[in-house]
Amino acid sequence: MKVIIAGGGTGGHLFPGVAVAEEFMRRDGANRILFIGTKRGVEAAILPQLGLELATLDVAGIKGKGFGDMVKALCKIPQSLGRSFRIIRDFGPDILIGVGGYASGPAVLAACCMGVKTAVMEQNALPGVTNKILGRIVDRAFVSFEETRKAFPGKKVLLTGNPIRADFMKDMGKNEDKRDPFTVLVFGGSQGAHRINMMFLEALKFLKMDGAKPRIIHQTGNADFEAVRRAYGQLGVEADVRPFIQDMPRVFRSADLLVCRAGATSIAEITASGKAAILIPFPHAVHDHQTKNAEVLARAGAAILAPEGDLTAEGLARIIDDLRMNPRRIREMSERSRALGNARAAADIVDECLRLVAA
Secondary structure: OEEEEEOOOOHHHHHHHHHHHHHHHHHOOOOEEEEEEOOOOOHHHHHHHOOOEEEEOOOOOOOOOOHHHHHHHHHHHHHHHHHHHHHHHHHOOOEEEEOOOOOHHHHHHHHHHOOOEEEEEEOOOOOOHHHHHHOOOOOEEEEOOHHHHHHOOOOOEEEOOOOOOHHHHOOOOOOOOOOOOOEEEEOOOOOOOHHHHHHHHHHOOOOOOOOOOOEEEEEOOOOOHHHHHHHHHHHOOOOEEEOOOOOHHHHHHHOOEEEEOOOHHHHHHHHHHOOEEEEOOOOOOHHHHHHHHHHHHHHOOOEEEOOOOOOOHHHHHHHHHHHHOOHHHHHHHHHHHHHHOOOOHHHHHHHHHHHHHHO
């Protein structure tokens, strides 16, 4: 079977596609997977390391651009469509799956025009404009939240959850890495989040350090690493500070509480591993979709939503201390978080793709 997975740009779009690719290859090593992305997206660096094939389009986003950049982006659309037609013709896929990102639109549209089976994956609670449009012409729309169903035609939509990579799911139910001190994991995505980094450092001044001190693991991103590392030293606080955490599944297992953004992939990893979280959505995300993601967990009692504009360092410290002193609430949040997760998301998507191709 031949499968094209189109999109990327960010890890939030790319990694769910990688999870689906891994499941196809786990089912049958003879299955061929081709990704379509751009040279500027994270896929250009990550996919070769994973041994996955990538074809690229010269395409750019339109929303939020200045007039000049918008015109340039519009002019690239015919070229990217033509390139998509050629890639699909040469590869001959049985199905093409759009995962979001600039390359997803032209590739899915071209596949629909060529009569190839198509699907889109929507990771966020609030779908993007491109996926809402494509959802009307594709064969299936795979969504991660119940709230997202209404954005797509009822007969086409399937609630699957957001796929998680195999290396993340492996041994996730185990807690052999858990240590006695209450452990807080702070991260803002693979590139870090400057505002979270700085606010958490300020919050340390208000945390109650009497008794057993919390253990802190902090992924800063490259830009803030040295400044954050020095700040911990100046505050006299021991912490495991890293620019990027390679083995995030192991670190997740060791954490009691997460302080992080609310991107779709982070939400999927949090719920799949059943972790309590303080979610600080990125306030400038398109359509404020991170807040919508966080609201789903907050309503279920699985996380605390802390809007960045309303949050102070002292307020963040107070939330952390309240949770640290209430292990029963942490357990309840963890249980409710796990109830929202779907470890079978990738398998469910592949099952439905196989049914589509066989139909």
